[in-house]
Amino acid sequence: MAAFLWYFGIPIAFLVRVLYLSLSRNLATSRAAGRYGCKDPPNLPSRDPLFNFDIVRHSLRMAAKDRRIRSIYEQLHSYDFTFQSWPFGKRVISTTDPKNIQFVFATEAAKFGIGPQREHAQGPLTGLGIVTSDDPIWSRMRPLIRPTFTRTQIADRESFDVHVSRFMELLPSDGSEVNLRPLFERLILDSSSEFIFGESFGSLLLDCKVDSKKFIESFNNGQKGVGKRVLFGKMSFLIRDAKFWESCSLVQEYTRRLVENALARRRKAQEPGENEDDLPNRKYVLVYELAKETDDRDVLRSQLLNIFFAGRDTPATALTNMFFALARHSRVWSKIREEVKDLRPEDLTFEKLKSLRYVQHVINEALRLHPPVANNSRVCLQTTMLPTGGGPDRKSPILVFPGDTISMSFYTLHRRADIFLDPEEFRPERWQTLRTTWEFLPFGGGPRHCPAQQLALFWIGYVLVRMALRFRELRNMDPVENFVEDLKLNMESKNGARVGLVFDERRS
Ligand code: HEM
Numbered sequence: 281m282a283a284f285l286w287y288f289g290i291p292i293a294f295l296v297r298v299l300y301l302s303l304s305r306n307l308a309t310s311r312a313a314g315r316y317g318c319k320d321p322p323n324l325p326s327r328d329p330l331f332n333f334d335i336v337r338h339s340l341r342m343a344a345k346d347r348r349i350r351s352i353y354e355q356l357h358s359y360d361f362t363f364q365s366w367p368f369g370k371r372v373i374s375t376t377d378p379k380n381i382q383f384v385f386a387t388e389a390a391k392f393g394i395g396p397q398r399e400h401a402q403g404p405l406t407g408l409g410i411v412t413s414d415d416p417i418w419s420r421m422r423p424l425i426r427p428t429f430t431r432t433q434i435a436d437r438e439s440f441d442v443h444v445s446r447f448m449e450l451l452p453s454d455g456s457e458v459n460l461r462p463l464f465e466r467l468i469l470d471s472s473s474e475f476i477f478g479e480s481f482g483s484l485l486l487d488c489k490v491d492s493k494k495f496i497e498s499f500n501n502g503q504k505g506v507g508k509r510v511l512f513g514k515m516s517f518l519i520r521d522a523k524f525w526e527s528c529s530l531v532q533e534y535t536r537r538l539v540e541n542a543l544a545r546r547r548k549a550q551e552p553g554e555n556e557d558d559l560p561n562r563k564y565v566l567v568y569e570l571a572k573e574t575d576d577r578d579v580l581r582s583q584l585l586n587i588f589f590a591g592r593d594t595p596a597t598a599l600t601n602m603f604f605a606l607a608r609h610s611r612v613w614s615k616i617r618e619e620v621k622d623l624r625p626e627d628l629t630f631e632k633l634k635s636l637r638y639v640q641h642v643i644n645e646a647l648r649l650h651p652p653v654a655n656n657s658r659v660c661l662q663t664t665m666l667p668t669g670g671g672p673d674r675k676s677p678i679l680v681f682p683g684d685t686i687s688m689s690f691y692t693l694h695r696r697a698d699i700f701l702d703p704e705e706f707r708p709e710r711w712q713t714l715r716t717t718w719e720f721l722p723f724g725g726g727p728r729h730c731p732a733q734q735l736a737l738f739w740i741g742y743v744l745v746r747m748a749l750r751f752r753e754l755r756n757m758d759p760v761e762n763f764v765e766d767l768k769l770n771m772e773s774k775n776g777a778r779v780g781l782v783f784d785e786r787r788s
Pocket of ligand 1: 590595653730733736
């Protein structure tokens with residue numbers, strides 16, 4: 281009897297559920313069609329109507345060929361920027377219509393979440409926090425970090441310059457080949473760990489501390505495990521990976537110690553006769569600032585790890601992608617050098633960098649063409665209507681149900697020919713006249729936009745100008761001319777940025 285139930289009962293119950301959901305969806309859709317003119321977008325064709333396994337296989341094949349992002353771009357173009365598919369039987373609406381993106385990220389942001397995708401997968405590594413969760417956790421966490429990222433507090437030029445100077449010393453200056461990607465990764469690892477934890481990992485130094493090395497290794501392992509858990513979803517319990525759990529507990533333990541240090545520091549500052557300004561290490565550090573807002577150790581630990589998860593790679597990816605493009609456009613390099621020629625490193629304040637118009641246009645153009653966050657998605661939490669993209673002309677509203685995923689390709693958005701003239705070209709000058717709102721979103725939009733946008737732009741601009749001051753030539757040394765995508769969490773140039781740098785003797 282038990283065997284009968286196992287072989288027939290479960291599949292039958294599953295089919296009944298699928299049929300029931302499909303019937304109630306169809307009913308709601310035809311009602312909404314009559315009342316509001318809602319229509320579905322076209323379906324991506326599949327030979328497997330129940331689970332769309334062929335579509336899943338196609339995605340995996342494209343990822344293996346380093347063409348995942350580009351293939352989404354091609355699909356979106358063949359379906360006029362909106363279509364739907366049913367991988368594993370779950371509905372995914374893919375869209376790059378700025379009106380839909382604004383609706384999901386801002387107008388009706390509360391009806392869309394990220395928790396269903398991320399909490400379970402990422403929770404063991406970072407705990408639940410600003411990056412993994414929706415309300416009520418998210419709305420408790422986001423205000424805690426708001427003061428930390430305000431403009432004046434983030435422009436800590438001197439702290440950043442220590443790491444940049446170490447980075448510059450590792451660059452050959454005789455035109456011989458160097459791949460900037462691993463060096464940018466170490467630079468950002470060192471500066472983000474100092475800013476977030478109050479202790480730099482020192483990966484650019486020869487004597488990187490042993491426990492830092494262990495932390496980095498464990499975090500990398502943890503991130504790989506998170507990737508697997510995203511893929512397996514609710515079936516993650518099937519994964520047998522002792523190393524993942526070991527790495528997670530090492531990461532948690534390391535962060536626990538840093539949190540205890542920060543709390544001890546705060547207690548010391550509160551003692552009679554003590555003043556925080558007199559304590560050692562007065563630099564602006566996230567963990568010290570958070571410890572002023574709360575002494576809940578779990579909140580502090582998961583907040584730090586969530587922010588580290590979001591911020592430790594993205595600026596390095598943005599720098600790599602930008603130097604990939606610059607190495608292929610010597611005219612742009614000369615123009616940057618012309619703009620900055622009278623500056624010295626100590627002049628490079630936050631305000632000064634913002635005032636360098638061409639430098640800002642170059643950064644925008646690099647983030648447009650190769651955005652580190654190339655794809656973003658949300659899961660619908662409450663039935664609602666996307667404003668557009670449905671029906672044969674893609675102009676009708678689309679009814680969406682809880683559990684549906686809305687997948688938005690920023691890569692494709694940034695290459696829409698109706699918004700950006702000659703979109704495949706790297707041409708910073710376009711930003712002299714271009715004004716964008718929901719058409720250009722390297723840092724996302726709405727209440728969950730990147731809180732560290734200004735910090736990241738400062739870091740990127742600072743490195744760019746320091747290098748432009750020092751090197752008269754930036755040569756491409758990569759025999760592969762085209763951008764090959766490497767999609768992990770971010771989209772990065774697979775071949776990195778292989779360049780030759782020639783020192784400017786006049787600026788010794
Ligand atoms: C060029 C560098 C960066 C880019 C392109 C970038 C991009 C983004 C994007 C697109 C989002 C929105 C994600 C979403 O809507 O799901 C985001 C969120 C976030 N970013 Fe960044 N980011 C960068 C650097 C950083 C850095 C350096 C930090 C921290 C030090 C950071 C911390 C965060 C956090 C905490 C969130 C989550 C915000 C929330 O959900 O409320 N980012 N980032």
